[in-house]
Amino acid sequence: MAVRKVRYYLYLKDVILLSVTAFGGPQAFLAMILDLMVRKRAYITESELWELNALCQVLPGPTSTQTISAIGYRIGGPALAYLSLLVWILPATILMIAAAFLIDFLQESTPGALSFAKFIQPMAIGFIIYAAQKTIFKMVKTAEATVLMMLAAFISFFYHSPYVFPILLFVGGLVTSLNYKNHPREKGDKKLRISWSNFYLWAGILVFAALLGALTKNQSVLLFENFYRNGSLIFGGGQVLVPYLYTEFVEFKRFLSSQEFLTGYAISQGMPGPTFSISSYVGALSMREYGVVGLLTGGFIAAAGIFLPGTFLIFFVIKFWDQLKKYRPVRAALEGINAVSCGMLIAAAYLLFEPLDANLFNVLAIFGTYLLLNFTRLSSPVIIIIGVLAGIGYNLIF
Structure with a gap:
């Protein structure tokens, strides 16, 4: 023992x-x-x-x-x-809540305080373009997946409601699951032996948080439900989370400005640990009207909401995955889900660029970041530091 x-x-x-x-x-x-x-x-x-x-x-x-x-x-x-789980997410969560405190303090105390982020805001789009390229080459391999990706990008660009995303994911998975015969059969016992406890836990919290939020209109509960729902729907990693958060918290609810969101996303690229930690930054600023307590509460609620669903689901599926993956429709559906996720990522790059001025500085910052990521060995934190120093230098000179 x-x-x-x-x-x-x-x-x-x-x-x-x-x-x-x-x-x-x-x-x-x-x-x-x-x-x-x-x-x-x-x-x-x-x-x-x-x-x-x-x-x-x-x-x-x-x-x-x-x-x-x-x-x-x-x-x-x-x-x-x-x-x-707690040990893994805590450092990044604390760092991103601290970043939210800093951004909020600077904006309250100094007009134009985000001028240091002049370059890292467009640089955030460079990170997304780079992530989109890597993700697309990995996940989109057929003509059908390419069409689904482009349709998802088009719809995500013009329809900004957060409720559009789960519908797109479902439709994408359904479309490619119909082609399951293209996938080879796998031998072995296909009988599923399922323990439903963690599924009930995941679904129960999802429904309870939604009902409690609708009844009480309490912002803490609503915030937890928002992030829990997003954490239950995101396929494809932290970069795919960006369009969800931007649509819901910037365009739909206006808790953050586009400038604040881009600054936070760029900062998150220089942090260690899980990329989903951007949620703590967004959650903290979403409750800044309640002061220090609100910032802390929002940050930790967002972390709990975004990380718990995936944990419940992995505990649920891990026990019968060996049997489940033998079903061809399940494997086929993943192709469509991944393609739609890539389409959302493309739309995110366009949507995040829209509020920025289409000037030479922003264009150079975006493509300069992409080139550094693609053709050099510079790490993300180093690139972010370069961007911050360039912003400070520009303000001192001009």
Whole structure:
């Protein structure tokens, strides 16, 4: 028993280490997991890691967070999984809430305080374009998927309601699931043995939060429901979360300005840990009217709302994934869901550019960022620092 306790402690210590050093997105995160948790610690085998990561990628929610939680679940069950979830998200959550405090304070105390972000706001769009390119080449491989991607981009651009997104995802998955015969059969027992407890937990909280919010109109409850719903629908990682948050909190509810949102997104690219931590920044600023308590409450509520659904779902599916993935319609539906997610990402780049002035400085900042990401080895934090320094220098000179 003592050995098991030490192992749990070591695992949580490794998760803390990852949470403050995992810069560079999902690829760098996976490389660090492979080195630390597979080769050095041998918590799981390499094949188990790839299987868990693949499962997390086909579920809604933050892939890196689900992977960490799933490894914890394999080692020590639900208790360790929830502890590892908390340890993984806490540093990034605190940093992004601190960023919200800073942005709010600067704007309250100094007119034009966001001038230091002159370049990092358009640079955020460069990050999205780069992410879109990587995601599209990975996920869109057929003519049908390409058409779905372009239709999703077109609809997402012209119809900004957050309720359009889940409909698009459902339709995209349904369209490609009809072509399931193109996928090879897999041998083996297909009989599903399902434990529904975590599904009921996920769905129960979703329905309860929606009903409670509708009845009470309490902003904290409504905020939790908003993020919980988004966390239940996001396929494709943190970059796909951007159009959801921008549409709902900037265009639909106007809790943040476009300038504030872009600044926060750029800052989040320089933070370690999960990319979904941008939610804490958005949640904090959404409740700034309630002062310091509101900023803190909004940030932590947003974190809970965005991260919990994916955790519940991975715990639900992990027990019967081996049987589920043998069904060809399930595998076929993922193609359409991924294509629609890519379309939303394309629309996000256009929507985020709209409020900016179409001047030479912004265009150069966008494409300069894209070129640095694509053709150099500079890390995201370094690129963000360059952008901040360039903004400060520009203001001093002009």
